[in-house]
Amino acid sequence: MTVRQRLRLVSLALAAAPAAMLGFVYYAQYVMGLLPCILCLYQRPPHFVAAAAALLALAFVGGPRGVSRAFLGLAGAAFLIGAGIAAFHAGVEWKFWPGLAECGGSVDPIATNIGDLVSGMETAKIVRCDEPAWVFMGLSMAGWNAIISSLLAAIAFWGMVQGQLKGRFRA
Numbered sequence: 001m002t003v004r005q006r007l008r009l010v011s012l013a014l015a016a017a018p019a020a021m022l023g024f025v026y027y028a029q030y031v032m033g034l035l036p037c038i039l040c041l042y043q044r045p046p047h048f049v050a051a052a053a054a055l056l057a058l059a060f061v062g063g064p065r066g067v068s069r070a071f072l073g074l075a076g077a078a079f080l081i082g083a084g085i086a087a088f089h090a091g092v093e094w095k096f097w098p099g100l101a102e103c104g105g106s107v108d109p110i111a112t113n114i115g116d117l118v119s120g121m122e123t124a125k126i127v128r129c130d131e132p133a134w135v136f137m138g139l140s141m142a143g144w145n146a147i148i149s150s151l152l153a154a155i156a157f158w159g160m161v162q163g164q165l166k167g168r169f170r171a
Contacts, residue, residue, distance in 0.1 A: 003162050004061055004062055006159065006162050007057070007061045007068055007069075007072075007159060007162055008058060008061050010057075010072065010155060010156070010158070010159030010162070011054050011055070011057040011058035011061065011068070011071075011072065011159065012054075012058055013155065014050065014051075014053075014054035014057070014072070014075050014152060014155060014156055014159070015051050015054035015055045015058060017148070017152055018047035018048070018050050018051040018054075018079075018152070019051050021047055021145070021148065022044065022047050022048070022051075025040070025044070025141065028133075028134060028141070032134075034133040034134055035127045035133070036127065036133075037103060037127040037128060037129040038100065038102040038103060038127075038129065039085070039088070039089040039092065039099065039100065039103065039129045039142070040089070040127075040129075040141070040142070042085050042089075043082055043085050043086050043089065043142065043145055046078045046079065046081045046082030046085070046149070047078075047082060047149075049074070049075075049078040050074075050075040050078035050079050050082070050152070050156075051075075053071045053072070053074040053075035053078060054071070054072070054075045054156075056071040057069075057071035057072045057075065057159075069159075069160045069161075069162075072156050072157075072159045072160040073156070073157070073160045075152075075156045076152075076153045076154075076156030076157045076160065077153075079149045079150070079152045079153035079156060080149070080150075080153045082145065082149040083145070083146050083149035083150045083153060086142045086143070086145035086146035086149060087142075087146040089129065089142035089145075089146075090139075090140060090142040090143040090146055092129050092130050093129070093130055093131070093132045093140050093142060093143075095130065099129040099130055100129070103128060103129035103130065
């Protein structure tokens with residue numbers, strides 16, 4: 001397999017993986033009815049950035065020298081940021097440390113009359129950050145996100161150095 005083929009394969013995988021992960025969380029939210037907390041929402045933008053960077057890396061394979069690798073590096077950095085946010089969220093869920101101030105829910109503006117205030121309190125849905133909404137094999141979505149994002153970052157950085165190792169560590 002040539003370096004260009006490896007770059008294409010890595011870029012395509014790094015674009016598909018966050019798209020699949022985002023697809024699952026939106027499915028969980030809108031079909032399964034699992035409401036995201038604020039930390040869940042903070043974990044999403046790095047996946048959008050990583051997917052876009054991977055698509056740009058794919059588009060520039062064979063183009064100007066180093067551009068594709070730079071976009072793979074950007075995707076790797078986005079995955080690392082996402083992994084950090086997810087690890088922090090998993091730590092909040094496991095009660096290793098407290099969450100953010102916003103983790104208890106948001107406060108809407110004060111109602112102008114008591115009827116609106118009572119109505120708002122009855123319909124408010126507060127999603128706590130320290131209670132996982134979904135667990136698979138002992139890990140919440142945040143835990144799985146931390147693991148998968150870390151692996152995707154490693155793949156992105158591996159792809160970034162393809163063809164640059166001058167024969168070292170290559171078959």
